[in-house]
Amino acid sequence: MSGPHLQETPGWGTLFALLKHNKGRGLSMSELPAIEKRNRSRGGADANGATRERNEREILAAAERVFAQYGYRGASVQAIAEAAGLPKSNVLYYMGNKRGLYVRLLERMMARWNALLDDISVEDAPAEVLEAFIRSKMQLSRRHPEGSRLFAAEILGGAPFLQGYLRGELREWVHARAKIFEQWAERGLMDPVDPVWLIFLIWSATQHYADFEAQVLGITGKAEISDADVERITRFLTQVILKGCGVRPPGGGG
Amino acid sequence: MSGPHLQETPGWGTLFALLKHNKGRGLSMSELPAIEKRNRSRGGADANGATRERNEREILAAAERVFAQYGYRGASVQAIAEAAGLPKSNVLYYMGNKRGLYVRLLERMMARWNALLDDISVEDAPAEVLEAFIRSKMQLSRRHPEGSRLFAAEILGGAPFLQGYLRGELREWVHARAKIFEQWAERGLMDPVDPVWLIFLIWSATQHYADFEAQVLGITGKAEISDADVERITRFLTQVILKGCGVRPPGGGG
């Protein structure tokens, strides 16, 4: 029943509205290289907004690291500021407050996720789609490990900021793809496994290498996960999962 | 490197020594029902230690919830105390300090994990062992979701307290079992997949239902994961993973 004494569950309005607003564009504001040439600029130091852009990028990157490591409550604005090499006041000048900063990072990560596997149909080859799913998900975790961990920490804590997203957009996303998997099964292209659990299986297996990187490194004894490792893991997962679902590997031409 | 400004990485001595000490017993101190009848009791209210036992249990349970939800830094002693229905001073009276409390919880979880799949040999049937692994791991996550999330949060944050454990005991555990998987492959009992990645795959897939419970519930629209769901998921994972590794399902009698 909600954290004792502590309590998040902030204005869903904020994030949800923004997510809705961003839907389909596949990009969050913060990623646009130069939104509109800074219209309405009648003066000011660095009036074209290059400074803002640079600092915001720096702050977002630092915040992603810190939030990923310590979670929302555990992260302090001070720590983020130091990671970004700026005074705390400056961080708050750009981001308003801690919550806004956090929300913005979540949005950015959701946007990245939304771009994934956006257009598949029953007509596609299961093997190719599944492999593409596994591969792109691995790449996402690989390219944005901190964002991936940030997301994981948010969910771990009961998704106080993302519940709306989970029960809304993401749910639609999953069910749409689940339906396709089901139709494949009906056509005999794969075993009749529960498609939602299959998605969770892929999700968790790929997510693992970002979220539990410390564990993977500790156990394998490596200092870091290399590109070659990622490729091997991708192939391993593809092979096992496809075979496990009764899907013939790609390249066989259908 | 390392969190800016923040910094954990506490005395490894503490946890590591205790883990070593507990090794093989499969139980942490805190779980023993009544260690030794409280010898050396020459007075005091509740001199047999029943009060202590009750309160510690309560505190540990509450702390597990709070730490799991907010992470080490994000959790406050005050919040734990409120969750346990005790004044903060009382919590500190029993647990000494925040770190000690946290370490104790980690130990308890490691002990539970250590008991898993403790004695397998090459002679066992792969299908049965793998199914037992998946099943008991699912049960562990099911029975101790907070502990499971606590562990996950610790790893997510870079395992500041558990690095020694990961590079030590757990690594041995994994490699010992990996070797057996390899021998099975050599004997043609399963495909020659990388055994460590197979263990990670099982780990992540089973862990998912505890750690990402919020996501699973949000997407499936359920209010909770039922026992029947757990059973179905277990079967699903067993089926897909065994088939995916070229292991014939159990019951076939070898």
Place this chain on the structure above:
DNA sequence: AAACATCCTGACCAAATGGTCAAGCATTTG
């Protein structure tokens, strides 16, 4: 130059943080 706009940041604040301590309470043992 004046007006304007953006950027920068130290000083400051109330609240929360982890932790200490002393004083009191309860009970068993001598």
Place this chain on the structure above:
DNA sequence: CAAATGCTTGACCATTTGGTCAGGATGTTT
């Protein structure tokens, strides 16, 4: 009874927390 031991807890402390604000710096436009 008194001593000893364990339990309880409010008061207190230094530090950190998220956040505000005023004042200044730096530049552009008119």
